[in-house]
Amino acid sequence: MAGSAILVGPVDQLLAVWDGKPASGYGGTADVVDYARRTGTPVRVLWPAGATRT
Template identity: 75%
Template sequence: MPPLRSARLPTVRGYDTAELVALSCLADGPDTWFAEAVLSAGGRLEAVVPATEYRNGLPQWHHPVYDELRQRASHVHETGLVVSDPASHMAGSETLVGLADELLAVWDGKPARGHGGTADVVAYAQRHGVPVRTL
């Protein structure tokens, strides 16, 4: 069963939606909510697929949402990796950061619970000079 969330999507303020492109791995939760918010505001979506088997590791209930968003993406970036594991998830995040002008991270400020967690992605972005905004 999907987690409960507000019926309202997050708002995208302060950005010109004609120029706004969401980069997302389309995981269940904030990744998807952000992609939906940008699309609803008139922006574009580019999906990043960490591994060929990535979708299989997502919750079953999320597959239809993932499939729809992936189809709506103007571009799909793939890492070329097959196995969906922490290393491929980090590779996907590195691809995403490499394409981004700014990283918006839903993060509690705590260390990653495993390789490729939010703390690792934020640190990677900072090391590569990509501005980070945490929510």
């Protein structure tokens, strides 16, 4: 998560490939999206309709 925080810091927008589900472990995509939103970084989630995880 510390590495993700460093990467989110200087960006204008976070593009996240994310299914919208909670993180399965600390520092997962859900945690990074939450961190970006809490710090005011705009987030765009990319997850096509009908896509599933395998």
